[in-house]
Amino acid sequence: GQNIDQPTEMTATEGAIVQINCTYQTSGFNGLFWYQQHAGEAPTFLSYNVLDGLEEKGRFSSFLSRSKGYSYLLLKELQMKDSASYLCAVGDSNYQLIWGAGTKLIIKP
């Protein structure tokens, strides 16, 4: 079967760095996405990885290792507004996205 695993919840301190991991087992691989979802709102795009390595975009970076079925999202200089759920999604062999349940990130002052 197809499976995306992420931690359910993480807590971090304002100004710190946090790494949210995602492991996946899917039928085929056609890219990995990270989305941010604030409570009661729609998911919004953060990053896309299709090749191994690190993609950096401001305070957010995303890493992919296809051989390990592993990705992480790195958030630096955490701000209170970063409190949200972070969703990992993988494109499968049918070019449909398989979604993880999301990681709820709680930022404490």
Added chain:
Amino acid sequence: IAGITQAPTSQILAAGRRMTLRCTQDMRHNAMYWYRQDLGLGLRLIHYSNTAGTTGKGEVPDGYSVSRANTDDFPLTLASAVPSQTSVYFCASSEGQGTHNEQFFGPGTRLTVL
């Protein structure tokens, strides 16, 4: 309209009733999707459409139907609602099919079936 809109924002529905959730996008995107989001689960694809005039089944299509008469609109119909269809429903669109395309999401419809 800017982006994707969904209506209604929320709805309480009696079991057995028919309900259509509306979704409209103004980005001229070819592909559109309907997901449901339940606590503790990832987004699950109900139906999708790669281009106007075509539709396909996702992971959880039973009890739902869709149509894509034009590029902009992609309504989702529950023919006879059941309590297990209580969920938050998101419509999304992307430029084309293929998972390299970022999906843009509407604000969601919160549906409660009693």
